[in-house]
Amino acid sequence: DIQMTQSPFSLSASVGDRVTIFCRSSQTISRSLNWFQQKPGKAPKLLIFAASNLESGVPSRFSGSGSGTDFTLTVNSLQPEDFATYFCQQAFTSPFTFGPGTRVD
Amino acid sequence: QVQLQESGPRLVKPSQTLSLTCSVSGYSMNSRVSGHDPHWTWFRQAPGKGPEWIGFLSSSGGPSYNPSLQSRATISVTPSKNQFSLEMTSVTVADTAVYYCARGNAYWGPGILVTVSS
Numbered sequence: 001d002i003q004m005t006q007s008p009f010s011l012s013a014s015v016g017d018r019v020t021i022f023c024r025s026s027q028t029i030s031r032s033l034n035w036f037q038q039k040p041g042k043a044p045k046l047l048i049f050a051a052s053n054l055e056s057g058v059p060s061r062f063s064g065s066g067s068g069t070d071f072t073l074t075v076n077s078l079q080p081e082d083f084a085t086y087f088c089q090q091a092f093t094s095p096f097t098f099g100p101g102t103r104v105d
Numbered sequence: 106q107v108q109l110q111e112s113g114p115r116l117v118k119p120s121q122t123l124s125l126t127c128s129v130s131g132y133s134m135n136s137r138v139s140g141h142d143p144h145w146t147w148f149r150q151a152p153g154k155g156p157e158w159i160g161f162l163s164s165s166g167g168p169s170y171n172p173s174l175q176s177r178a179t180i181s182v183t184p185s186k187n188q189f190s191l192e193m194t195s196v197t198v199a200d201t202a203v204y205y206c207a208r209g210n211a212y213w214g215p216g217i218l219v220t221v222s223s
Contacts, residue, residue, distance in 0.1 A: 043213035095171040098155040
């Protein structure tokens with residue numbers, strides 16, 4: 001299985017901050033990388049697919065980049081509703097594994 | 106707007122079979138749109154952990170399952186009821202989790218907590 005790691009495990013931020021989250025895969029996955037946001041008691045919400053494509057309805061302050069094994073999710077000007085846990089997921093090959101998550105509070 | 110809703114028993118005894126149903130609205134599972142092949146997917150998330158992909162069923166490629174489940178999971182589709190289902194046999198306490206159904210990665214149900222306990 002492809003192992004996904006994320007850093008940091010958690011971070012403290014304030015409204016208006018620029019936040020960057022890192023995701024690394026144990027083998028190359030081209031650009032087959034999704035980012036999800038999850039709030040307590042809710043289902044994960046797809047933010048970005050194929051490394052850098054914004055899902056419909058997701059604010060443009062979210063952006064993704066990377067290819068191969070290293071990826072980033074950036075939130076420009078953090079808003080109150082962005083405090084959540086963020087997961088990356090590789091969509092390159094089955095089983096489609098997730099990272100452990102990064103909590104933003 | 107596509108919506109999904111999980112249903113089924115919330116408490117299952119060890120060694121028994123977990124059975125969940127996902128009801129889909131806002132999209133006909135009977136529809137055949139050229140180039141569109143939705144993946145009817147199940148995920149789960151144990152308390153305090155990241156999500157885990159269980160598997161999916163698509164009309165073009167058939168089923169695909171997470172090998173870690175050791176062939177215990179089966180996903181089936183009932184287009185006439187606009188539903189799809191998950192069966193997982195021989196459950197243990199390690200299968201306690203919130204189970205989510207989804208269409209691909211973009212549309213998820215709210216999830217259902219299933220506890221495995223005697």
